[in-house]
Amino acid sequence: xxxPQLIMYDEEFKQINVVLDKLLREANAKVIFLVDKNGQLxxxxxxxxxxxxxxxxxxxxxxxxxxxxxxKLIGExxxxxxxxxxxxxxxxxxxxxxxxxxxxxxDTRSSLGLVxxxxxxxxxxxxxxxxxxxxxxxxxxxxxxxxxxxxEITDDDIDNLFS
Amino acid sequence: xxxxxYASREINCKIVYYGPGLCGKTTNLQYVYQKTAADAKGKMxxxxxxxxxxxxxxxxxxxxxxxxxxxxxxxxxxxxxQVFYDASRKLILKxxxxxxxxxxxxxxxxxxxxxxxxxxxxxLIEQGYDLDKIPYVVQYNxxxxxxxxxxxxxxxxxxxxxxxxxxxxxxTGEGVFETLKAIAKLILFDxxxxx
Numbered sequence: 001x002x003x004p005q006l007i008m009y010d011e012e013f014k015q016i017n018v019v020l021d022k023l024l025r026e027a028n029a030k031v032i033f034l035v036d037k038n039g040q041l042x043x044x045x046x047x048x049x050x051x052x053x054x055x056x057x058x059x060x061x062x063x064x065x066x067x068x069x070x071x072k073l074i075g076e077x078x079x080x081x082x083x084x085x086x087x088x089x090x091x092x093x094x095x096x097x098x099x100x101x102x103x104x105x106x107d108t109r110s111s112l113g114l115v116x117x118x119x120x121x122x123x124x125x126x127x128x129x130x131x132x133x134x135x136x137x138x139x140x141x142x143x144x145x146x147x148x149x150x151x152e153i154t155d156d157d158i159d160n161l162f163s
Numbered sequence: 164x165x166x167x168x169y170a171s172r173e174i175n176c177k178i179v180y181y182g183p184g185l186c187g188k189t190t191n192l193q194y195v196y197q198k199t200a201a202d203a204k205g206k207m208x209x210x211x212x213x214x215x216x217x218x219x220x221x222x223x224x225x226x227x228x229x230x231x232x233x234x235x236x237x238x239x240x241x242x243x244x245q246v247f248y249d250a251s252r253k254l255i256l257k258x259x260x261x262x263x264x265x266x267x268x269x270x271x272x273x274x275x276x277x278x279x280x281x282x283x284x285x286x287l288i289e290q291g292y293d294l295d296k297i298p299y300v301v302q303y304n305x306x307x308x309x310x311x312x313x314x315x316x317x318x319x320x321x322x323x324x325x326x327x328x329x330x331x332x333x334x335t336g337e338g339v340f341e342t343l344k345a346i347a348k349l350i351l352f353d354x355x356x357x358x
Binding site for chain 1: 164165166167168169170171174175177205206208219220222224227228230231233235238250251253254255257258340344347348351352354355
């Protein structure tokens, strides 16, 4: 499969949040969130309650996918950074480790230059964490040690979801 | 593919509604949106043209509840049905966990249905998926209209592998939740197998 399932564990989740919190402070950003390329929100920090992060995640992934389509049409592999400038708020979107999307929302308290600089550093740290995570996913899959929560799922469990 | 988060105990799955233009994909999502309790749904997003045709996708996040301590979320997407939006359809199939094919039961739309299923199969292959292996259900929509093809014929043309199929009228909601429940069930059973 071109895009295998992503499984997130406690340890890496905490490490990711530490990197994002640091980036939030150092870039003077309002909100930062991390999205799977399929549009699923991985985590976020900052003023997340003020925004509809689920929708932002889905539209960001759609945006990255569409931009990726544009890149291919002109012979590029992908555009790794997107920037959207608004009157007050701006979005800096970048691809990390080839498979997740880092979104930084900032206003006039910060600047594009500062955000770019800090995102670059954070991306390196996030890439290292995601590489470890993917390796862990692979190892667990190979050893059959998946501790999979749905292994014992029943028809009734599923029916109850719709009741 | 689905995203399982052990840290926040959540599982997210992506369902895509596919089918020819004007078959009722967006109407399916609108009905689900209307009938779902406010605390279980997110905002429905529709990226449509001025004439209300889907331009890129519709999106509806649904939180259905917990299974074995994990919050289960389904992200429902539609694709634009019109033939010339093929590039968008390919993008939306990325990372899909299950597909609902919405067929238009009207006689004059049979060719469009067949073309759309073929298009689905080809676009899935491009993303590395096989329609015969992923969770897949078919919905025969618009059963309330006078000029419809019989279900037997629809089944013969559009569902040769005999996946679960449902008669529906998305405007009144008939068959809408049955279809959604069936695809969600197939996805969860697929997950159970650890795919």
